[in-house]
Each structure stands twice: as structure tokens, then as C-alpha cells.
Amino acid sequence: MAGILCVFPNRVGHLPLRHLVFYVDFNMPSPASDLSIEDLQQHIRRMYYDKDVARGIDGTFMWLMEEVGELASALRGNDRENLQEEFADVIAWLFTIANVADVNLAEALSAKYGQGCPGCHRFECECSLDEKP
């Protein structure tokens, strides 16, 4: 939370004081940049959970694989909009599988990458190039 808290007394010399209070938040995020992992997983759950469960993990994983193929194809091409869509699709299918498998992705990511690279434990990875990750 970063911003300016502005407090203007509009009466002085008496109690109780009443104040005009403004909080101007410089970090007010745009809807896109504010999208949290948790919110996205809930959003995907609301949209698709019943269908995902009916389809099961195996069937849902097949859809993910199809999307991964489309992403590979888009990465070879020059259509920026299509590329953006294919990334969104792969992520959506991953999140949907996580819902069926009952995995909280925000917790998973925080646990694995929250303290830096899981290989070298630095925030700027110093593992060698052929090492994983």
C-alpha cells in the first residue's frame, strides 16, 4: 500500500474534531495487473469445474496437450494476438486440471518459487545453463 494519506481538520478548538480524510493510492492496479493466481483459479473453477469433473483428469489433460501443441505452433508464427490467446488457453487448462486435482496453485508457486530459485536459492538464478531450472 503506497500513497498519501491526507487529513484536513475542518474544525479546531473543539472536541470532537471532524476531519476530511482522503487516501490517494498511487499503486491502484489495473484490473489485468491485479489478477491474482488465487482469483484466476477461482474464476476458472466457477466457469468450468462441473464440466472438468465430469470429463476427469485424463480427458482434461488431453485438452491441455492440444493447447500446448497450438502454443508451440503460435510460437513459430508471427501472429501476436494468436500467441497471446494460446498462452491464455494453456494456463486456463492447467488451472482447470489443478481444480480437479484439488491443488492450490498460489500455495504451490509460493512454496516452490517464493524464496527464489529452488536450485540455487537466489532471486537471480546462478545455476549453470544446462542445469534445471
Add this chain to the structure above:
Amino acid sequence: MAGILCVFPNRVGHLPLRHLVFYVDFNMPSPASDLSIEDLQQHIRRMYYDKDVARGIDGTFMWLMEEVGELASALRGNDRENLQEEFADVIAWLFTIANVADVNLAEALSAKYGQGCPGCHRFECECSLDEKP
């Protein structure tokens, strides 16, 4: 932003007033649930961008494929911790490829899924089960 703003005047009758100001935020999120798509992409960029660029999209995609295989294997198993890790790894490799391809994933997800299912345009999908998505 939801909470209580507490303003205590500690001198009255003189100007300028000085105040003790507290803001108690009831919505203070835990680090995991607050993790945004944008923050995660920046975090992954900081950790791996130089190595990702050196490896290129093709080489990085190969790592993603390896992780997808490990996720498939984990989905068949009973190790919950390992499953959580494999989801985190696949997402990390996807984000890292998006960095090299210069795709903003928060924007991509917001554009494709922000207004509901891209198929039926509802927030609870009504597309038939065999339709995509």
C-alpha cells in the same frame, strides 16, 4: 481496500495539529493468495530471463515439455507434495517462455477469460462437454 482508519489528534487548540494515524486493513492478504499473475511473471523474469534468452524459446520449450511429462506422472501418483511441485514447475516454465516471447500473461488472460467463457460468454460455462473449452 477495507479496514478502519484511526486518527487520534495528540494536540488540540494549536495549529499545526499532529496526529497519530493508524490504518488497520482487514483484507491484508496472505503472501500466497495475494500473488498476482503480473508479479509472478516479473519474479520469474528476474530469476531466469538472462538464461532463458540464452537458451532461446526452442530450448526452453523442451524443458517445459519435460515438466509436463512429470506433471502427468504426478497426476497418476499419490504424492500430493510432488504433485503441487510439478504444477508449480509447469507454470514457471510457461511464464519463462512468455517472458522470452514478450507476452504479458495478465493481459492475455484478462483478454481471453476476463469476460467469462470465450465459447458461450457466460461466467458458468454452458458449452457442451465435447466442445472446447
